[in-house]
Amino acid sequence: MPRFACNEDLRRAARRRVPKMFYDYVDGGSWTESTYRANAGDLADIKLRQRVARDVSTRTAKGRMVGQDVRMPVAMAPTGLTGMFWPNGEVHAMRACEEFGVPYCLSTVSIASLEEVAQHATSPFWFQLYVIRDRDFIERLLQRCEAVGIDTIVLTLDLQMVGQRNKDIHNGLSSPPAPTLRNLLNLATKPQWCWDMMRHRQVQFGNIHGHVADVGSSKTLAKWTDSQFDPTLNWDDVKYFRDRWKGKLILKGIIDPVDTELACQTGCDAIVVSNHGGRQLDGAASTIHALPSVVEAAKARTEILIDGGFTSGQDVFKGLAYGASGVMMGRSMLYGLGAAKQAGVVKALDLIKHELETTMGLCGVNRIEEIGRHNILAVA
Secondary structure: OOOOOOHHHHHHHHHHHHOOOHHHHHOOOOOHHHHHHHHHHHHHHEEEOOOOOOOOOOOOOEEEEEEEEEOEEEHHHOOHHHHHHHOOOOHHHHHHHHOOOEEEEEOOOOOOOHHHHHOOOOOOEEEEEEEEEOOOHHHHHHHHHHHHHOOEEEEOOOOOOOOHHHHHEEEEEEEOOOHHHHHHHHHHOOOOHHHHHHHOOOOOOOOOOOOOOOOOEEEEHHHHHHOOOOOOOOOHHHHHOOOOOOOOEEEEEEEEHHHHHHHHEEEOEEEEOOOOOHOOOOOOOOHHHHHHHHHHHOOOOOOOEEEOOOOOHHHHHHHHHHHEEEEEOOHHHHHHHHHHHHHHHHHHHHHHHHHHHHHHHOOOOOOOOHOOHHOOOOOO
């Protein structure tokens, strides 16, 4: 494997290997992408307090996320179309997370089905659930989760409708894909990716295909999927899922204090401060900007995780300093996958852990529990 010094190296390698339409699906946001940029930009603006002459010889990134011991407080966020970055990508990403010792979360719109991923798992992984109109399908999906031993559901609340993602429109990314001439030409420059995908089985949304009546082709699947976004989703539905699901329930997509209060009232095990990676409401607050008010509103009644723009161990440190107990990262893991398969995801995690522990040392911190606002430099 090539020498990768940072996750930016992995990103560049993935961009060279993966076709533009799928790379842009991950590396982009909605409309003007202002929130997508703000997620990373606001993190970069945070300044850390460097401390010296402190014994940091015992520092470790080990911690806990939602009751689970982890090698560092990072989980792989659910990412759709992971299997388009590398054949069987969901399995490779899950194996990498298991090998490293952090949680993996499978998306509803994964290419590999939850049963396929579970066949290769040695411990439970998380499953991200989209609430759609077909509640019978949702019930069967939950039963399938129970059957394979999934113990944590991540319920996504911010996809009642899809934000306009201009890159995907320009690239003709749909189900089934309708690539433009430019992207067909781009595919011709990615011979290794094309060869790998041609050797793989037919690409479908594994959690949906074969599990919905009258959906037997890519066209009928696309029609069904487009009709399933549910604008009626409300807090009564969330309470139903809390009562229905006997395992851990994480609510994803919270950035407002009022919604934080409503989320806490459901008795959820954790919430994820998330704006869907800047892919939904353009102009919404960055997640790191929203985090302090969410932490204050939660009043320690539930665990607080965060995602959105986190690409390094220093970013993880900043999220923890602002009150999160863990960080979910999607893009960085996909860059690793696109660059070097399972080994690339492990490399991404290794880099993040090294950066986190180095930052801890330079800030005079030995334990994750010691990180707090006192590590942030107040700027006048």
